[in-house]
Amino acid sequence: MGQDNALDxxxxxxxxxxxxEPDHGELDYAHVFQVLRELGYDKPxxxxxxxxxxxxxxxxxxxx
Numbered sequence: 472m473g474q475d476n477a478l479d480x481x482x483x484x485x486x487x488x489x490x491x492e493p494d495h496g497e498l499d500y501a502h503v504f505q506v507l508r509e510l511g512y513d514k515p516x517x518x519x520x521x522x523x524x525x526x527x528x529x530x531x532x533x534x535x
Contacts, residue, residue, distance in 0.1 A: 477510075478510060478511060478512050481514065481515075481517065482507075482512075482516050482517065483516070483517040483518065483519035484500065484503075484516055484517070484518055484519070484520070485518070485519055485520035485521075486498070486520065489521075489523075490520050490521050491520055491521055491522065491523040491529075492518075492520055492522065492523060492529045493518060493520060504516075
């Protein structure tokens with residue numbers, strides 16, 4: 472088997488440590504996204520989190 476390449480992996484994001492919407496917490500996602508761009512990562516990112524409130528509120532929309 473070949474050498475693993477981290478750019479071939481898929482990534483999911485959530486806030487740390489509560490796994491809610493990734494708009495707060497211990498990680499600086501602006502920095503994480505910048506590093507991924509610099510490394511050439513061009514695949515989708517998943518948001519796998521537990522909504523702190525309603526799903527609609529988590530997406531910042533009034534009606535889904």
